[in-house]
Amino acid sequence: MPIGNTQPSVRPALSGRTDGPAGDTSARRRPARRAGSGGGLRAERLAPYILVAPAVLIIVLLRLYPLLLGVNFSFTGDGARNGTAVGIDNYRELLTDPLFRTALGNVGWLVLLLPVAVAIPGLLATFIYLRVPGHRVYRSVYFFPAVLSPVIVGAIFNLLLAFDGPFNAVLGAVGVPPIDWLGNPDIAMFVVVGVHVWATFGMSLVVFLAGFATLDSALLDAARVDGASLPQVIRHVIIPGLSRTIQFVFVTTMIGMLTSMFGLLYVMTSGGPEGSTYLPEYYIWIQQGQMNRPALASAASTVLFVIMLVVGLLQIQLLRRAGKES
Known part of the structure; x- marks a missing residue:
């Protein structure tokens, strides 16, 4: 007796169907996912702001x-x-004030001495990076002055640079007559700048060492294999590799010279002798604190801000060109 086919019939899969309850549910879920992803993208874009x-x-x-x-x-x-x-009357008075003109002239000297102030910590950082003997000790010694107050530094160097102080005693021992370091108008400003560089180059040294951490050591090894001397390595490898760091140190050092020397000036020279060590920030303090002329002090502050802005932008532009040429 023939037996009919009892195998169960195979139904087509429902995964490809779009009609019926399953299709409606998936269709309703897709717009919800798109809306959620759009909100997430907007949140990611707004997060930095x-x-x-x-x-x-x-x-x-x-x-x-x-x-x-x-x-x-x-x-x-x-x-x-x-x-x-009063319009620009305050600015006219500034231009006719000999003390303010002296302060502007000293700013010019600071700009000329700026490469020296940057080169000193740069060279010292290079020697430390190249691991000269005793480099760990030098790193601590070089940074130590940066933690001292400008008032303390000024008081120390007042004792060292006194007419009968240790410096002149050493010079006298070798037959050099004593020098009035802080009383001679021709050299007092350079002495104060030198003390400021000594007291602050430790921070620039740390910045240079951080920049050296990003320098490709393979370039230094290749230069050594090719027999390059130290000046050649510095000029063709280190300076181009640290161009961004050098730009940063130039700008921050210039700002520090223009805005952070008040403590030294006040303790070491008080603007003298004969007003030869005036800087704009010291002039601003005199007009505001002693002469009670806040409007004139504000005008001098505006001039100082413009000077820093212009000098900083020019430095960055020149350093960028130098980096491209090298």
Whole structure:
């Protein structure tokens, strides 16, 4: 007796169907996923701005807004004309003031001495990176002055550079007559700048050492194999490799020279002799703190800000060109 086919029938898979309940459910889920992914992308794009916003707000409130107030205040009067608009009278007075002109001339000397102030920590960092004997001790010794207060540094060098101090005693022992280091108008400014460089180059040294950590050591090894001398290695390998670091040190050193020498000037020379060691920041303090002329001090501060901005941009431009040419 013939038996019929009892095998179960095979139904087609439902994975490819778009009709029915399963198809409707998957169709309803797809727009939800797209909406969620779009929100995630927007959050990722906004995240950097949200993270930077507090820092930007602090800069605007504590830096830019006071700066704009100071610039606006520089166009008002002092004394009997306090609060009244005087145009550019304060700037005219600055240009006719011999002390402010001396301060601007000293700024020019600072710009000329800037490469020396940058080269000293750069060379010392190079020797430490090349592991000269005793490089660990030198690293600590070089950085030590950076932790001292400018007032302490000034007091120490006042004793060392006194007319009857140790420096002149050493010079006298070799037959050199004593030098009035801080009383001679021709050399006092250079002495103060030298003390400032000694006291602050430790921070630049640390920045250079951090830059050396990013330098490709294979280039140095290749230069040594080719028989390059140390000056050639510095010129053709180290300087191009540290171009960004050098730019940063140039700008920060210039800003430090223009805005961080007040303590040394106050302790060592008080602007003397004969006003030869005046800098804009010391002139600003004199006008604000002693002469009670805040509007004129604001005008001098604005001039100092413009000088730093122009000099900083020129330095970056020149260093970029030098880096491309090398």
